Amino acid sequence: MRAARLECEKRWSLHRANPFFVLGLPADATRSEVEREGAKLLAMLASGIEGAERAETPLGPLTRDAESIRAALAELRDPERRLAYEWWARGLMAAGATPR
Amino acid sequence: MYIGIDLGTTNSALAAYDGTTVRVVPSAQGELLTPSVVRIDRGGTTTVGRRAFRFLESDPANTRGEFKRLMGSSERLAFEASGRTLLPEELSAAILSSVLADAREALGFSPQAAVISTPALFEVPQNHATTRAGQLAGLDQVVLIQEPVASAIAAGWAADAQGLWLVFDLGGGTLDVSLLETRDGWLRVVDHGGDNYLGGKDFDNALVDWALARLGEEHGTAQLSRDNPKARRALGKLKAACEQTKIDLTRQEAATIATPELYLDPSGNAVDVELAVTRTDLERLVSGLLDRSIEVCQSLLGKRGVPVSAIERLVFVGGPTLMPVVRRRVGEALGGRIAEGVDPMTIVAQGAAIYAATAGLEARPKATPPPTAGMSVRLEHPAVTADIEPFVVGRLLPAEGERLPARIRIEREDGGPAVEAAVATTGSFVVQVGLERHKQNRFRLRAFGADDKAVPLRSGLFAIVHGMSVADPPLSRAVGVALSDDTVHVYFAKGTPLPARRTFPHLTVQAVSPGARDDVLRIPIVQGEFQRAHRNRLIGTLHIRGEAVRRSLPAASRIEVTLELDRSGQLRARADVPGTGESFEDVAHVLVPAASAEVLERETEAARARCADVRRRAFVGNLPEVVVGVERASALLLEAGAGLPAARGGDADAAQRLHRLLLELNGLLDSAEERLEWPELEAEAFNAMHACLSWVAVFGTPAEQKMFDQALEAARLAQEQRQPGELDRQLRVIRSLGKAAYARDPESVARDFEWYSAHISDTTDVRRAQALLDEGKAALARRDLTALRSVNHRLWDLFPGTAQERRLSFGSSVH
Numbered sequence: 001m002r003a004a005r006l007e008c009e010k011r012w013s014l015h016r017a018n019p020f021f022v023l024g025l026p027a028d029a030t031r032s033e034v035e036r037e038g039a040k041l042l043a044m045l046a047s048g049i050e051g052a053e054r055a056e057t058p059l060g061p062l063t064r065d066a067e068s069i070r071a072a073l074a075e076l077r078d079p080e081r082r083l084a085y086e087w088w089a090r091g092l093m094a095a096g097a098t099p100r
Numbered sequence: 101m102y103i104g105i106d107l108g109t110t111n112s113a114l115a116a117y118d119g120t121t122v123r124v125v126p127s128a129q130g131e132l133l134t135p136s137v138v139r140i141d142r143g144g145t146t147t148v149g150r151r152a153f154r155f156l157e158s159d160p161a162n163t164r165g166e167f168k169r170l171m172g173s174s175e176r177l178a179f180e181a182s183g184r185t186l187l188p189e190e191l192s193a194a195i196l197s198s199v200l201a202d203a204r205e206a207l208g209f210s211p212q213a214a215v216i217s218t219p220a221l222f223e224v225p226q227n228h229a230t231t232r233a234g235q236l237a238g239l240d241q242v243v244l245i246q247e248p249v250a251s252a253i254a255a256g257w258a259a260d261a262q263g264l265w266l267v268f269d270l271g272g273g274t275l276d277v278s279l280l281e282t283r284d285g286w287l288r289v290v291d292h293g294g295d296n297y298l299g300g301k302d303f304d305n306a307l308v309d310w311a312l313a314r315l316g317e318e319h320g321t322a323q324l325s326r327d328n329p330k331a332r333r334a335l336g337k338l339k340a341a342c343e344q345t346k347i348d349l350t351r352q353e354a355a356t357i358a359t360p361e362l363y364l365d366p367s368g369n370a371v372d373v374e375l376a377v378t379r380t381d382l383e384r385l386v387s388g389l390l391d392r393s394i395e396v397c398q399s400l401l402g403k404r405g406v407p408v409s410a411i412e413r414l415v416f417v418g419g420p421t422l423m424p425v426v427r428r429r430v431g432e433a434l435g436g437r438i439a440e441g442v443d444p445m446t447i448v449a450q451g452a453a454i455y456a457a458t459a460g461l462e463a464r465p466k467a468t469p470p471p472t473a474g475m476s477v478r479l480e481h482p483a484v485t486a487d488i489e490p491f492v493v494g495r496l497l498p499a500e501g502e503r504l505p506a507r508i509r510i511e512r513e514d515g516g517p518a519v520e521a522a523v524a525t526t527g528s529f530v531v532q533v534g535l536e537r538h539k540q541n542r543f544r545l546r547a548f549g550a551d552d553k554a555v556p557l558r559s560g561l562f563a564i565v566h567g568m569s570v571a572d573p574p575l576s577r578a579v580g581v582a583l584s585d586d587t588v589h590v591y592f593a594k595g596t597p598l599p600a601r602r603t604f605p606h607l608t609v610q611a612v613s614p615g616a617r618d619d620v621l622r623i624p625i626v627q628g629e630f631q632r633a634h635r636n637r638l639i640g641t642l643h644i645r646g647e648a649v650r651r652s653l654p655a656a657s658r659i660e661v662t663l664e665l666d667r668s669g670q671l672r673a674r675a676d677v678p679g680t681g682e683s684f685e686d687v688a689h690v691l692v693p694a695a696s697a698e699v700l701e702r703e704t705e706a707a708r709a710r711c712a713d714v715r716r717r718a719f720v721g722n723l724p725e726v727v728v729g730v731e732r733a734s735a736l737l738l739e740a741g742a743g744l745p746a747a748r749g750g751d752a753d754a755a756q757r758l759h760r761l762l763l764e765l766n767g768l769l770d771s772a773e774e775r776l777e778w779p780e781l782e783a784e785a786f787n788a789m790h791a792c793l794s795w796v797a798v799f800g801t802p803a804e805q806k807m808f809d810q811a812l813e814a815a816r817l818a819q820e821q822r823q824p825g826e827l828d829r830q831l832r833v834i835r836s837l838g839k840a841a842y843a844r845d846p847e848s849v850a851r852d853f854e855w856y857s858a859h860i861s862d863t864t865d866v867r868r869a870q871a872l873l874d875e876g877k878a879a880l881a882r883r884d885l886t887a888l889r890s891v892n893h894r895l896w897d898l899f900p901g902t903a904q905e906r907r908l909s910f911g912s913s914v915h
Contacts, residue, residue, distance in 0.1 A: 032284050035569065036487050040530065043480035043493035049528045067601060070572055074597035077288050077571055 019072035019082075020089040021057035022064055027089040031077075038073040042066055058092050101207060103214040103463040104250065104452025105199060107192060107230065109168040109272035110300070110419065112136050113446045114199040114214075116207060116463075117453035119540040119565050122254070124446045125199070125206045132446055134199055138191045139163040140179040148198040157340040160333055166301075167191045169273045170756055171233075172225035189229040193236035200237055211463040213241035215456040217448045219269075220246040220276045220292045220576050223627050224639040224671050231670060243459055244668035247271075248278030249289055249570065250451030251417045253458075255439050256282050256568055263412035264290070265439075266397065268430055269448075270420040273299040273757075277397050279404060285486025288571045291595075293400030297739060297761055298392055300420035306385040307342040308335075311357055311375055319365045332749070334363040338373065345377060350423050354378045383425045390426065394433045408435045415439045417447055458484040458570050459667070474556035475502055477545065481562060486569040489532045496527040496547065496557075505547035505555040513542035513561075523547070535566040572597035572667070579671070581661055582624040582633035584609045585901025586909040591663045594629060601664040606914040609864045609900040612646050612653040619646030621653070623661055624910035625673060628767075634908040635767055641910070642673045644684045651680045655865045656897040659914065697748045700755060703762050704740045707769070711737055714772045725822070726775045733768040736761055774824050781824055785815060785831055792838025799841040808837045849888045850880060856895045863898040872898075 020027050023037050044052035045066050055062045076082045102117040111133040114125045124132045129150050139152035139162055155163040161180040167188040170177075176185035196216075204210045218230050227244055234242035248267040256265070262283055269276040275298045279290040341359045348355035355377060361370040401408065414434050420426060421444050431438050456463070460483040476497040482490055498504055508529050511518040521531040535541045545560035575598055580590040583606075591602045612619040621644035628636030642661065644653070657679055664672040675684045711733050718726035740761050746754035774781075789812060796808045815830035842848050853876050856869075863869040872895050879887035900906070900915040 031286065032487065035286060036489070036491065039482060039485070039487070040491040040493065043491060044528075044530065046480050047478060047493050047495045047528060049493065049495065049530070050526060067599075070597050070599075074572060074574075074595075077286070 016057050016059040016062050017068070018057075018085050018089050018092070019075045020085060021059075021062060022055060022068055022072040023076075024055050027086040027093065034073065034076050038069055041069050045069070101209075101211075101463050102453050102456035102461060103203060103211045104245075104449050104454070104456050105196065105214050105216045106247070106250070106446070106448035106452060107168065107195065107216050107218075107233070108136055108448075109166055110136060111445065112195050112199055113449035114203050115446065115449040115453040116203065117450075117457055119457060119563065122450045122453050124449060125203050127199070127202050128205070134195065134202075135165070136168065136192075136195050137163060137165040138167075138186075138194045140182045140184055140186075142181040144182045144184065146194060148194050157337045160336045164191060166272060172223070172227075172229040173756060175756075187229075189233040190236060192230065192233035196233055196237035196239070200239075209464055210238070212239065212465050213243075213456070213461045213463050214239055215243045215245050215250075215452040215459065215461060217247045217250045217452045218244050219271065219274055220248050220278060220294065223577065223637055224579070227668060228670060231668060241461060242668070243456070243461055245452050245455050246278075246289070246292075246576070247417070247448050248276050248280070248292070249287075250448045250455060251415055252278070252280045252282075252287060252451065253454050253568060253570060254447045254451035255413070255415045255442050256287060264406060264410050265413045265415060266401075266411050266434060267415045267417060268393075268397065268421065268434075269417040270393065270426065271299050271418045272301050272420075275299060275393050275396060277400050279400055279406065282568070285567075286569050286571060289574050291400060291404055292576055293396050293403075295392065295396050296764070297736075297757060298389060298396075300418065302389055303386050303420055303423070304339060304343045304346060306389065307346060307357070307377070307382065308339055310377075310381075310385055311338060311342060311373070314375055315371070315373065319371055331363070337362055341373070346382065346423070349377070349379045349382050352379075379425075386423075386425065390429045393426075394430060397430070397434055408433075411435045411437065413437055413439045415442060415447075416444050418444055454484075454567070455570060457565060458482075458567075474558040475499070475505075475547070476558050477547075477560065479545065479562055481564055482569070483563075484565040484567045484569065485535075486567065488535050488537065488566065490535065490564060491530060491532055492543075492562075493530050494528065494545070496523060496529075498527065503549065506550040507548050509546045509548065511544050511546060513544060533564070535564060537566050540565045572599075574598070575600070575665065577627050578629055579625065579627050579639070579663065579665065581606070581663075581914065582626045582636070582638075582909045582912045583901070584906040584909060584912045584915045586633045586905040587631060588626060588633045588636065592665060596665075598668075599664070599666045601662065603660050603662040605658055605660050607897050607900070608653060608655055608657045608659060608913055609906070609915055610913050611655045611865075612644060612649055614646065614649050614652055616646030620644070621659075621913040622911045623673070623675060623914050624912050625663065625671065626910070630767055630770065632770065632908075633910065633912070635763070635770060637763070638910050640671055640673060642675055642684065644675060644677075648684065649677075649680070650682060653677060653680070655868070656894075661914070697744075697755060700747055700758050700762070701744060704737075704744060704758075707740065707762060707765050708737055710766075710769050714769055714776065717776050718772070721776060721779070723776065723778070726772050729768070729772045729775065733765055733772065736765040736768070740765065778822065778824060781827060782819060785819065785827055788831055788834055788838070789815065792834050792841070795838045795841040795845070799844040800837065804837050804841060808834065811837065846885060849885050849892060852892045853880065853888055853895075856892065856899070859899070862902065863895075864900055865898055869895060869898050 023034065025034060025037055041052055053064055055064055075085065104115045106113045113133050115122055116125055126132055127134045127149060131150060134149040135153035137152040137156055139147045139155050141162060152163055156165055164177050167177060170188040176187055178185045200211055216230055216234055218227055230244060231242045248269055251267045251269060252265055265280040267278045267280060274294060274296050276294045278292050281288045281290050337359050341357045345355045345357045357373060357375040357377060359373045362373045363371055365371050411434055414431060414437055416427060477494055478497060479494045481492040492510060496504060504527050505523050507520055507522050509518050509520045510531060510533055519531055519533055521529045523529050533543060540563050542563045545557060547555040547557055549555055574595045575592050578590050578594045579592045580588040583589055589604060592600050608621055612621050623642040624638055625640040626633055626636035627639045630636050660676045660678060662674045711730060715730045718730060740758055743754050743758040747758050796805055800808065811830050811833040815827055815834065818826035818830055857873055860869055872891050876888055876891040879891060906912060
């Protein structure tokens with residue numbers, strides 16, 4: 001049971017780190033919106049502005065830093081990978097709340 | 101002002117970008133290119149560039165070129181007359197100092213920061229040496245950029261191009277091919293390919309070999325053979341003449357390789373060389389090299405599933421691409437849409453300068469601003485962006501007694517529309533500004549109190565350039581830690597955006613006692629894509645020495661290793677020992693290993709035997725796809741054989757090239773062997789599937805059973821398509837599901853324990869393992885399976901792989 005629970009938790013945190021959730025954007029965000037939001041969050045983190053380090057996702061709160069934001073941007077720049085994240089984000093958002 | 105430098109194998113160039121236009125700074129001789137050549141005369145005077153180049157053939161003992169190919173190695177290059185020896189990075193520093201002095205003359209200040217370009221396939225030691233060269237030349241800040249990215253930035257800067265680009269960069273020693281994508285003004289490197297052993301030098305060598313063959317027919321070759329160290333000077337002269345002839349043939353149909361009194365024939369008579377050669381002759385000689393370069397491009401496109409018709413633009417970079425035959429053959433093979441208005445010789449420097457602006461790397465010395473009254477403010481905004489409405493984020497920092505303004509306003513200096521935003525109670529604000537396309541947009545930040553009175557700010561002027569945004573540079577090859585069982589724990593996969601930082605736990609496989617000089621824990625850091633650690637390049641080793649630890653560290657201690665790569669691919673590593681609270685950052689940066697001619701000869705022979713063996717097994721096993729795979733290995737083997745005489749003759753560059761070639765060759769043979777093992781892999785898959793099927797069917801959860809079915813289907817497909825990598829991956833999934841189900845079988849704990857008992861001789865600590873076995877036997881006797889499982893976990897930590905695997909894996913002390 002422990003192994004199954006660990007596996008489940010691992011998958012949960014993997015989905016929570018969906019780049020759309022990390023950036024707090026809907027799955028239909030355009031390339032420009034993705035880049036703009038990423039740049040804004042990186043600037044907010046660099047300025048130490050409150051709130052930038054935390055995001056709400058349909059799977060619970062998420063802590064983000066400059067590295068996770070850059071990684072999310074890199075993932076969404078690849079059209080094939082983005083497609084997979086879009087699919088998961090749509091499904092999970094339909095089941096839960098919209099990320100803020 | 102932003103500075104970009106193309107530190108090339110043959111020539112170097114420096115470009116300056118002021119936010120509007122980019123220009124290449126000429127040398128003191130008025131040329132846009134500075135030959136990457138250094139000369140030190142008898143009196144110790146150093147000359148660089150064109151003046152040194154003139155001595156390259158007449159005085160090779162005191163004049164050095166092409167040292168970029170030795171960057172990152174410990175090979176010291178001698179200047180005989182002065183008795184001085186210098187590292188390749190010191191010679192590169194001399195080139196950088198020269199182009200920076202030209203910049204000082206042209207711009208009126210000494211640049212303090214610059215972007216320097218490096219080949220995409222440079223590894224960590226070479227990048228480290230390049231940064232060091234920049235520092236030695238007096239730069240405070242050095243950022244590296246991959247050459248193809250720089251080329252694409254420069255080529256796409258002014259154009260509103262969309263789609264896929266192929267950058268074909270044929271340098272003196274290497275071919276780099278990069279697939280890039282521009283969309284909505286954002287530039288992304290999709291993938292790289294290349295050949296580390298194919299460059300303009302090979303085109304020259306093809307002509308040199310032809311000339312040597314012709315001279316051999318007429319006068320005999322003993323005096324002028326590549327493995328005769330005494331022929332170095334004459335060969336240098338012949339090479340220079342061939343290079344010049346190659347250049348002449350880019351403009352004319354026929355030319356002559358001419359060098360008077362090149363060498364003495366067996367009778368002691370001076371031989372004047374005068375060989376007529378036509379452009380058709382040259383095209384025939386380099387045809388095979390061009391086929392290879394086109395194959396590299398096609399293989400890259402094939403890997404990414406991109407048809408040739410999808411390439412919107414083809415960018416040529418590097419001197420050899422000026423040859424009409426290169427443009428024609430490569431252009432025809434890749435769709436023919438060649439980018440216009442691009443100077444292949446300076447494009448890299450121009451792109452590097454524009455990238456310096458993107459990275460906010462101001463080259464002017466930082467002047468201390470005169471003290472002005474007003475509130476401090478910290479602003480964050482992109483220096484260059486493709487976004488027409490970027491965000492500006494700021495924080496006002498009031499001194500004690502000062503009151504925060506209520507709102508801010510950002511005004512355009514050209515009088516355009518202003519934007520306003522409220523200031524949060526923490527002093528922060530976030531606002532979007534509008535940009536005019538393809539120009540520098542200047543802004544002034546102003547602040548106002550609740551009473552609408554202006555609040556003076558200490559600084560508020562800033563500029564944003566609208567242009568192409570460059571995605572974080574991707575890592576060209578995976579980086580990870582070599583483990584004691586000769587596998588790699590990958591920290592950063594190929595393509596990871598930089599900068600990046602990751603931490604993973606490991607277990608030590610040997611003890612370290614405080615003060616013990618001989619106790620050293622080695623954590624080798626490797627770069628490459630191979631599963632077996634020793635096939636990859638060692639790029640650094642993190643040491644934990646007995647002299648440095650305060651408390652003893654027994655075998656199987658947990659340590660956490662952190663690797664960090666900056667934007668330029670510079671590596672930093674740290675090991676933390678949670679048990680003692682100690683941290684270690686003692687990283688030995690490994691140089692590109694020295695390659696002695698004897699070792700290379702032995703390795704070439706071993707590779708030859710291995711290649712023959714793999715080919716024979718492929719024929720016996722009737723595996724035509726492996727035979728095809730071995731063909732490329734055979735071609736590399738031929739090249740290795742051709743490179744040996746020069747390595748024997750003391751050519752350090754040839755030795756390094758051969759060393760890298762052998763690494764690649766062995767990697768290819770590894771893959772071929774993997775394919776040879778296909779029948780074994782299939783049998784293994786069959787057994788694993790059946791063994792796991794019964795475990796999952798009896799003990800698996802419904803979810804696991806569903807996942808198992810999916811993995812079985814994927815494995816079946818991989819078998820059908822004969823994809824060993826994919827089958828291996830699916831087998832791992834099948835095994836892990838099987839293992840999870842197996843663990844639920846109450847009897848599995850006892851079976852695992854039996855395995856450990858039978859293999860006690862493989863442990864790192866026999867005494868501890870013996871004690872654990874005793875503990876386990878007692879638990880088994882009383883049927884305490886929880887206690888037995890805990891014993892098994894601890895036993896696992898003591899089985900880190902065989903001594904042979906550990907030795908191969910650079911003596912790794914972790915798993």
